[in-house]
Amino acid sequence: MKKIGLIVNPIAGMGGSVGLKGTDGEIYKKAIELGAKPTTPQRIEETLSLIKREDIHFMVAPGKMGENSIGKFDFKYEIVSTINEETNASDTKRIVKKMLEKNIELLIFVGGDGTARDIYDAVGLNIPVIGIPSGVKMFSPVFALSPNAAAQMINNYTKELTEKEVLDIDEEAFRENKISAKLYGYLKVPKNITLLQAKKEPSNVSRSEEDMKEEIADYLMENLEKETLYILGPGTTLKTIADKMGVEKTLLGIDAVFNGELVGIDLNEKGLLTLIKMYNKSTIIVTPIGGNGFIFGRASKQFTPEVLKLIGKKNIVVVATEDKINKLECLRLDTGNIEVDKSLSGFTKVITAYKKETIIEVK
Amino acid sequence: MNENPYLPAESIRKAAVKGMENVNRYSELKYLNELKKLIGKYSNIPLNRVILSPGSDFILREVINIFSKDRKIIMVNPSFFPVSQYAMKLALKLTKIQLSPPGFKLDPELFLNELDEPTLLIIDNPNNPTGASILDNKLVENILQNKNVLLLVDEAYYEFSGQTFAGLIKKYPNLAITRTMDKAFSLAGFRLGYLLAGDYFKDQFSDFPAFLSKPTLFAAIEALKNPEYVTKNIKKIISEKARIEEELKKTGIEVFPGSANFILIKCKIPDFARKLMDSGILIKDLSEEWLNGFYRISIGLPEENDALLSIIKNN
Structure with missing residues (x-):
């Protein structure tokens, strides 16, 4: 069985529908006040519904950080750690570190640029990750193109990896329509980014x-x-x-x-x-x-x-x-x-x- | 795959079947010579300058094999991907020049400045996958006047663009052109390519074996003797291409003008190629080898093109 970690940032993407550019820090509370609804469950559930592999044992974050979604499917899973009603970046880092202790081979995360930063803090270049895009800010090229593409990456998992940048976007500046980004780190991701790419014949002339x-x-x-x-x-x-x-x-x-x-x-x-x-x-x-x-x-x-x-x-x-x-x-x-x-x-x-x-x- | 949606004329299929007779024997020289003569006539080139090959990428690879040992290779990027990858693997020294949207133009000065050492230039014109015509007579002659340089122009889409440099082959020993009967002649399944060789290339290819099967030879000979279907199909493809381009523009998709038998588009619809594939339509997603959001659409039969447009409009 493949041990795969799964963690969802429950507030990622909530700013988008209410015109806020991101939910880093305390801004997510404003998003809730403005009537924003969580978007990540739908994204992860779309991916999970398309996974065809049966050799996966998921290590899942509790409650709204993953458990609530995976429980709707027939996957084998184990819940890692606990959370309070309100969650934040430190929960993501803490739980991912626990997952690493349980020897996960791959981590699937749902969120945006802010989540990618937290994942980088916890994982570094130790194991590969697949990011399901769900944030408002999506400047880091670490993400799969869509939940569907993420599912295909899991179905056709390749050990050929590439390193992609995690960018630190300044939300304050972004709200003022300025993009101010610096390089925050790198994450390892599988090299097949879309379904079409995954299906392509491997090129015998390509070098790593x-x-x-x-x-x-x-x-x-x-x-x-x-x-x-x-x-x-x-x-x-x-x-x-x-x-x-x-x-x-x-x-x-x-x-x-x-x-x-x-x-x-x-x-x-x-x-x-x-x-x-x-x-x-x-x-x-x-x-x-x-x-x-x-x-x-x-x-x-x-x-x-x-x-x-x-x-x-x-x-x-x-x-x-x-x-x-x-x-x-x-x-x-x-x-x-x-x-x-x-x-x-x-x-x-x-x-x-x-x-x-x-x-x-x-x- | 970028193919012709129309079958070749019935007489060509019959000729190929006839080529199946006596398949216990190798292809006879007289058929090879007949085909060379017909290609020579079609291209307005003497038959001794025609080198036959199973597919033009086969001969492009052979050119790289022969000339990369003591020459720098210059190509543009993007370019016909299999050849580009082969050059990357084999070239001892390689320079690629990035073509950028929206014009995909080659800066002649920049280009000519790179020709200061023995060089093999490989340029597909029109370019695949952009469809852009990136060479003109003036630039080609400027390149060829440099004795250090060998220029190979891949004219796989010549019949659609109408642009060729074959007329310069007698004058410049350092020019060669590859073409194919896969596209305009609807013979992709037979794989027939050819090289029109300037003297320098001709000498190097003097002992190049002909690998063609008899059915291929017979089909190609028949196609060149009766090419009316080719002209007719090209007209249909070009007209359908113009129609699709217009319809795509109405949907807000960015369409790049090109002179080959395909359309290059930029589209922001997520998972665009996969959504079309789910409906049984295959287009080329260029994000792996090149830029995200860019796709190459080959022209299909009118009803296939309608299906494509209808899916796009409903998205």
């Missing part, structure tokens, strides 16, 4: 995402210059490069390496400016955010216009796996400074594997 990252790192290592400060942006591709360099990189921070030595960890703007001024030559290596393609101005606010002005376009190297770059219309910038955006826009080369590159427009 990890292999591609290794190739990118190998290629960069061959082309590293001495006496140059390398500033590594966030992300797992950059982590692979740092591993090759033999330095310990923070996954979400900006770190700097000079002649094989780590000279800056989790740098902020001030730290970056100091280092760039200290060394004669500096190069930034970054990877775009999957799905929206931002290289600056979203994932890593530390790369401020000041920092980018000092570095200049010719000293920026962009890396991304084929899978990621193929799904982007263009790369994007939003540094907050129009002049800097202009100076960095135009076409750029992205290293996608060993001696392989894609030329793409930066807008």
Whole structure:
């Protein structure tokens, strides 16, 4: 039997129908006052009704966090932990950690970007997850396309995994029609995202995402210059490069390496400016955010216009796996400074594997 | 799969059956030469420049096999996916140029700047899956004047677009064109592709074996001798394509103009391809290899197209 965890954020998505952009923090109470009804039970029940596998033993969160929905079906399940009448993010994290202690192989969660953040806090990259979209904010590309697609992902579960970004959207700014997001972390998800993809014949020429990252790192290592400060942006591709360099990189921070030595960890703007001024030559290596393609101005606010002005376009190297770059219309910038955006826009080369590159427009 | 919804003429099916006689024997050279001669006449190219192949992607792969050893490959993205994946696997050095909506245009200057070392360029024109015509005569000649460069244009949809560079083959030894009889000629099940080769390609393919079966040869010969059905079917497909495009636009779906036998759309309806599949209609969901929300719709029979439109309108 496969042990699969199931947890529902009962308030996710409630803000949508009443015009609120999200239910993080205490906002959900306002949503209830405005007459919002829970939407997550319908979403999870749609998924559950389409699961055909009989070899699953669910580890389910109690009451409205999962138990109430799964009880309507014939699945084998066990309830994990307890909850009070009112639930919040700490319940999600606490219960998921309990599920991990029970050795679940896969976690299914229902919610939006806020829930994905909580799941990341509890799970990290330890086990794969399938996210059923039910929130108002759905900017993180970790979610299945729909409850139906999630069911097909479970039915056709593949061990081939990919890492997708969890984005931290500022709800206050979002309510003012501004999208302000930073990279919060990564979750592992199965690589088949839709029913059609799941049914496709496996390609005998495809290489795993990890292999591609290794190739990118190998290629960069061959082309590293001495006496140059390398500033590594966030992300797992950059982590692979740092591993090759033999330095310990923070996954979400900006770190700097000079002649094989780590000279800056989790740098902020001030730290970056100091280092760039200290060394004669500096190069930034970054990877775009999957799905929206931002290289600056979203994932890593530390790369401020000041920092980018000092570095200049010719000293920026962009890396991304084929899978990621193929799904982007263009790369994007939003540094907050129009002049800097202009100076960095135009076409750029992205290293996608060993001696392989894609030329793409930066807008 | 992007196929022709119409069967080939009855005489072609009969010719294929005739090709079944004496199947204990290999295909005779005279039939291969006859087919080459007919393709040469059809393409206005001497028969010694025609290389036959079971499907054009087979020959595209062979071109990559031969020329990727000491050349950089340049392709656009998206492109005919099987060939693109093969290039990714085999190329020692590969540059892809991303085509972006809504125009999917190639920046000629950007492109020509990349030709500073021995290069094999593979471009499908019209492009699959966007349908965009991305090459013109001026750009092609600019590319070909660079002796470092070999240019292979995949003209799988030539009969629908009406645009070809075959006229440049005699002048430029570094140009080759692939075409297929799978699409306009309704012979997908037979898999017949061919290469129109400039001198440089011709020399490399001089010992390329012909892998074609007798029924395929007979069907293709008959099709080229009596191609009236092709012209008729192309007209029907182009007219249906225009009708579907107009109807789709009315529903608010974004339709991208193209000159192949399919339509590229962008659609925000969740699970769009699956919903159509549940009703027995298959379209190509491009989200795995390319962009989310983009789909390629092949033109079907009028009643199939009606069914498609009716499902979309009721969603």
